[in-house]
């Protein structure tokens with residue numbers, strides 16, 4: 508298990524977290540390379556289906572991150588996103604998905620170090636949890652069942 | 656029953672309404688929806704505790720709307736649906752008239768949404784006991800046990816979409832499950848597709864489900880999918896203190912927000 512490298516997908520908003528991750532880079536802060544960042548205009552645009560599809564395509568963990576409350580570039584996108592995450596997280600937990608594999612955070616454009624910290628700690632958590640076997644089985648079954 | 660028939664007859668004779676949507680006896684003595692358009696047809700109307708179907712599902716169907724002003728024999732679920740549909744600007748007061756009967760047999764006639772709101776506020780709006788207990792039981796299970804529970808159930812889903820057709824709040828003319836550019840959810844009934852379909856259905860009904868239970872009753876595979884919706888009913892009530900179908904002017908839960916919505920998981 509020690510050589511397991513988790514695959515982590517991060518859905519981030521372009522104005523805050525993406526810029527924060529950029530800052531981490533330009534400040535030469537080293538952090539875990541396991542995360543693949545996907546840039547969105549706003550957290551409000553991050554549909555819950557993206558998270559599910561990330562797992563379906565082999566992610567072991569998913570990060571969703573954007574501007575702090577009251578700092579949304581579009582004023583209220585992150586407030587809408589927060590409502591959706593609250594309901595979504597409870598629902599998938601009820602369905603038996605492992606919510607420890609979902610990480611939600613607020614990281615501003617000035618918080619390069621904070622971004623590195625979140626990625627590092629979440630990567631470590633996922634490393635401890637191991638590959639997301641339950642979902643992989645579901646994906647495998649899907650491939651076998653599908654006639655297309 | 657007689658009072659309903661009498662009033663329905665009057666309404667049809669005076670041409671106040673063009674059609675009465677109510678319950679009648681179907682094959683094998685089952686209860687089914689009937690659409691009465693002539694006064695003499697009212698004799699077929701029944702109303703008792705077996706009349707559980709949420710008839711409000713017909714309100715937005717084009718075939719029904721075309722007929723003209725309608726009267727619906729509404730149980731509590733249907734009344735709540737009407738309020739929620741009004742909140743979503745799908746129906747207007749002048750388009751319909753509702754008849755109902757209280758548990759002690761008194762005929763009720765609602766002409767406006769305010770009347771319905773008042774009546775609903777005095778009715779029990781809680782989830783049914785059986786389902787609440789099942790939710791509690793599931794919540795006590797481990798994550799893996801819950802996963803197994805749902806996998807076992809969802810593996811039977813045949814993607815017939817009866818749950819969607821029976822749900823009065825699933826009225827989109829084009830459902831996300833039918834989009835194929837991109838294809839979000841597979842057409843075939845694979846386990847993963849079934850899982851994604853139910854997540855989608857539940858998320859789209861979050862804050863809108865009036866816990867009528869029609870989805871699970873319609874499911875030919877007896878999958879307790881209403882539990883998923885009921886879970887979100889509880890979440891929305893607990894976190895945002897909103898219950899769908901209690902008021903004709905509720906802001907859409909998932910497209911509104913409070914700047915201090917509480918959570919404990921965002922880092």
Ligand code: SF4
Nearest residue numbers: 822864865867868870
């Ligand atoms: S989701 Fe099920 S319980 Fe909720 S309104 Fe639709 S049919 Fe009724």
Ligand code: SF4
Nearest residue numbers: 812813815816818874
């Ligand atoms: S009614 Fe049941 S079998 Fe049909 S699509 Fe819904 S969950 Fe699947």
